[in-house]
Amino acid sequence: MADPTLMDKLVSLAKRRGFIFQSSEIYGGLGSVWDYGPLGVELKNNIKERWWRSMVHERDDIEGLDAAILMHSKVWEASGHVSGFTDPLVDCKVCKNRFRGDDERIKGQPGTPEAQCPICGNRGSLTEPRMFNLMFKTFMGPVEDEASVVYLRPETAQGIYVNYLNVLQASRQKIPFGIAQVGKAFRNEITPGNFIFRTREFEQMEMQYFVKPGEDERWFEEWRGLRMTWHCDLGIKPEKLRFHQHASDELAHYAKVAYDIEYEFPFGWQEFEGIHNRTDFDLTRHQEYSGKKLEYVDTVSRERFIPYVIETSLGTDRLALVVLVDAYREETVEGETRVVLGLAPTIAPIKAGVFPLVKKDGMPEVARRIHDDLRRRLPVFYDDGGSIGRRYRRQDEAGTPFGITVDGQTLEDQTVTVRDRDTLAQERIHTDQVGRYLEDRLRA
């Protein structure tokens, strides 16, 4: 169900707790660019690490890569982005608003007297759609001419394709095998928005899986299933997830089959990961444009072929938004409303808060000692400011799964209470056992 106020609440919580800030905020902000604060960077790092572990470390058939953002402009000619990575752009001559030509709110054909501006309501004020390339362009070296043009990559995938033979040779992999990469990409979007959902600078976690032609459909289905399972394992509510298959008129120029994984955001169902059968399109084009053979030679049959590629392309920022939206809840506890981020413990920025019940009787010293000891094993946070209830609430909002409190009884029997963020149950654990107890609960 669409709930626009939820997004406002989330943006506000994200700033208050230090997850996400507007970029260049003191200068009025830069449109649709966001900075990750202390908790946000930990959340994002945990998400990336989890993805990297499942893709690269726990599999023998996938290698990692980190290609640069700047690439030779020929790469983007070969990939089709220079000629085809465009959106139709329409301006209203009256109210000066700007639209994508395919904006569903526009009535009539832009450029004709009948077309109506969805904002100011004027008729005949919309310009004819003109194609606008979404790649950011810059110049390498001091001369700003055609020869020195470079683009900020609009997708990380091409860095994988142009390195595919280098990786193959260095790693001694055999087909089928994959190359995984995490990195920034840039798109000069006409209508960015919805917080960190559609931004001009964003991060992708992409994996390109190279297979023998004819085996691509089987591998496509394999990866489609694996990716959905991965999101469910992350604790995202399954009823908020669904597949959307691209109809033939939705398919990108390189794709034979494509499925999106969609999440039901407060602003509707939207894609946050795509699984694409890119066929041999990209490698064939790079072979043609570079003049370098990009064939794979089968080590047994000596067959030569250009591999087909199955791509899984996940937006890090979009997944961060999925995780935040999915975790956000308000509930009433003992007559008070509390805001909770029910983040999965493995990706929570802070694993436990450590609190002295009161700031006296030696409790802060004991709590500090527990904190300093835990810090070597886990990200923890010490807090002795304000009432214990307020400190719990702050950590609830930060998504911290456990709260460890040193109280009067601690001084007698060396036990502390461990509070569970979700159930609010409190257990007494011996101080010596807290580290192991948390590690066990975090693994579960």
Next chain:
Amino acid sequence: MADPTLMDKLVSLAKRRGFIFQSSEIYGGLGSVWDYGPLGVELKNNIKERWWRSMVHERDDIEGLDAAILMHSKVWEASGHVSGFTDPLVDCKVCKNRFRGDDERIKGQPGTPEAQCPICGNRGSLTEPRMFNLMFKTFMGPVEDEASVVYLRPETAQGIYVNYLNVLQASRQKIPFGIAQVGKAFRNEITPGNFIFRTREFEQMEMQYFVKPGEDERWFEEWRGLRMTWHCDLGIKPEKLRFHQHASDELAHYAKVAYDIEYEFPFGWQEFEGIHNRTDFDLTRHQEYSGKKLEYVDTVSRERFIPYVIETSLGTDRLALVVLVDAYREETVEGETRVVLGLAPTIAPIKAGVFPLVKKDGMPEVARRIHDDLRRRLPVFYDDGGSIGRRYRRQDEAGTPFGITVDGQTLEDQTVTVRDRDTLAQERIHTDQVGRYLEDRLRA
């Protein structure tokens, strides 16, 4: 001692083993931009994780941040980069080579008839130096005009300064405190080079420490010492490290005192980390340009002041080069030359190779089982291709500290040999104990 052939060997090893590839190589390469391969990305991630842990996770007084690469152009006016981040550029009208105006090989004053081109030797062919801004410029939105100019950040530091109040409020830190960040920066260098030493796209690990004016000199000395110790703890040879203090004519426009940490590369002593006392320069300028108060209010004395900033700025790629150069050695073992990367085990991309001595008698199955079991705890690599000596050599070049071999005796008593990369000593360990044995050795 300068050893240019060492750089060639390193570039070759980096490609062969999958550490580093030339960007867009199949298109002839993009000047001074490099891609990290399967082993390179693991090495770099291990370095970054180690830095992040020591800066953010193991300290209470430093918060993490991940600001976007794109920032409001006012940021760079305030910081002084729009007007002052320039290098003097000189062209030779005869041989068309390009130089920095302060190139020591140029004899005479460029632009005069006496000045001599260091490449073609002509006199009077060098142009007068013209100032060239090193920031990459692009446009946000479809209109390429002054209002839409954005720059790729030439340093990550400004992302920290403009977010300093947001981080302070969300984290409830008190001065002195720091903000740490890892991220890409871009400089349109006139003369990049030396492999990954000076590149146009690079990664920084920066920490900005906010202190009370008057306490800055003490904190500067503290951080200068901590940073040098950190590099020594990483295992870099201390005799290859030194401080270089900036003379007054070397100081950047924002700096009061600056020390470089230099390493003796094969191309000479060069800086890879800088510790700078940036005073209140940046925050004062941002306060002025944004019109937003950036003062800190002392929670006890209610004093108001603009903090001074001590910066530690480390190049991730430069540190990766330091680590590779420092680890590279050739030695003769039993009459054969071997190439070894003696990487510290904590940052080695692969922690252990797992080998069946021969491809029969069930050895591969046992080795596979050990590998699959270890993989859940550590990055390991299974290899059954070629002679055992060749497999050891491949892992020596990859910097893998341990080799685990399943041999005839394994089938009798369930022990394997564990080979130490550096001493070549082999110990027999029970298969059940290998994981724990490696973890202990890796911690040491």
